[in-house]
C-alpha cells in the first residue's frame with residue numbers, strides 16, 4: 001500500500017489517498033471517526049481543538065460499506081477555515097485586499113519548521129511553511145491508520161497507543177491481559193495513561209508548564225498483539241520492518257526518538273539480560289519466554305507483541321517568548337503568540353498508534369497478498385497452520 005496526504009492547517013480540508021487496500025474489506029466512516037475523535041481528546045491542547053469536530057468523508061474506493069480495491073480518498077474538513085478564507089484562499093488578492101490582510105509572518109519560532117522552510121522554499125511569508133508543517137496533517141494520518149487497523153482487526157491484531165511519561169512524571173506499568181484492556185483503561189484517562197495516580201501528576205505537570213508559558217513533551221508506547229511471525233524481512237535494509245516503523249514514528253511532528261522493545265536500555269545490559277529465550281509447545285508452536293526485544297529479531301516480527309516507544313519533544317510555540325530574529329528587519333525579538341497546545345503527548349499517542357498500524361498492515365499485505373480479503377485469509381490460515389506445526 002501507499003498513501004499521500006495534502007492540505008494546509010487553515011485551508012478548507014485535509015485529504016488522503018490510499019492505494020493498495022484489498023477489495024471486500026468492510027469499511028465505514030465510523031471505523032475512522034472513532035480514531036479522529038480519540039486524537040482530538042487529551043489534556044493540554046489549545047483552543048483550536050474546540051473549533052474542530054473531525055469527521056471523515058469517503059469519496060472513492062468504497063461502495064456500500066466495502067472496499068473495491070480502487071484508491072480510497074478521505075477528506076477531513078477544517079472548521080477553522082471559515083475564519084481564514086481571505087488569508088488562505090487560492091485566488092490572487094487585489095492590492096486593497098493585500099493591504100487589508102493580516103501581516104505576513106516574518107518571525108520564525110525556534111523549534112518549528114518556519115526558518116528552514118522559508119530559506120529552503122524562498123518564502124518571505126512564513127505562513128507558507130507553517131500551514132503545511134503543522135501537525136494538523138496528523139488528522140489524516142490517523143484516518144489512514146484507522147483503515148490499516150480495520151485490515152489488522154480482520155486477523156485479530158489489536159493495537160493501542162498510550163502515554164508512558166509526560167515531563168518527569170513516569171507511569172507505573174501494569175501487566176494487563178490484553179491490548180483491548182490497555183485501550184479501555186488508557187482511554188478513560190484524560191492523559192491516556194493507565195496509572196491513575198501518574199495521570200493526575202501528569203495533568204499537574206501540564207498545568208504548571210502552561211502557567212509558566214511553557215510546553216512539555218513525553219513518551220508514548222504502542223503495543224500490538226497477535227502479530228504473526230515473519231512480517232518484514234532480513235534480506236534487505238528497506239524491508240526491515242523495525243526500520244520502517246522507526247521512520248513512520250520519527251516522521252510524526254515533534255517526535256525525536258524511537259525505541260523497539262528495550263531500545264536504548266538494551267545497550268546498557270548484558271546479552272543474557274536482553275535476548276528472549278525460545279520455547280515450544282504443541283498448541284502454540286515456537287514462542288519466547290520474555291519479550292524484551294519488543295517482538296522483533298532480524299527486521300522480522302517474532303510472534304510476540306510488537307512494542308514501540310516514541311519520544312515527543314515539548315511543543316515549540318511558547319507563550320513564554322524565546323529569542324529569535326525577524327527575517328525582514330533582521331532585528332532580534334521575543335516571540336509572542338495567539339494560541340497553541342501546551343502538551344500534545346496524549347493526542348500524539350493516537351498518531352503514533354496510526355503510524356505503527358500502517359507499517360504493520362502494509363507488511364502484512366506484503367506477506368499474504370493484497371488483492372482481495374478472501375485470498376489473503378486463505379494465505380494467512382495456511383501459513384499460520386504451517387508456522388504452528390513447523
Ligand SMILES: Cc1cc2nc3c(=O)[nH]c(=O)nc-3n(C[C@H](O)[C@H](O)[C@H](O)COP(=O)(O)O)c2cc1C
Pocket residue numbers: 046111112113133134135138252253254255313315316317339340341342344347348351
Ligand atoms: C498532535 C500534535 C499537536 C501539535 N501541536 C502543536 C502546537 O499547537 N504548536 C506548535 O508549535 N507545535 C505543535 N506540534 C509540534 C509541531 O508540529 C512540530 O514541532 C513542528 O512541525 C516541527 O517539526 P519537528 O518538531 O518534528 O522538528 C504538535 C505536534 C503534534 C504531534
Ligand SMILES: C=C(O[C@@H]1CC(C(=O)O)=C[C@@H](OP(=O)(O)O)[C@H]1O)C(=O)O
Pocket residue numbers: 009046048049052133134135136138139253339340341
Ligand atoms: C490543528 C491541530 O494541531 C495544531 C498543530 C499546530 C502545529 O504547529 O503543529 C499548531 C496548532 O494549530 P493552530 O495554530 O491553528 O492553533 C495546533 O492546534 C490538530 O492537531 O488538529
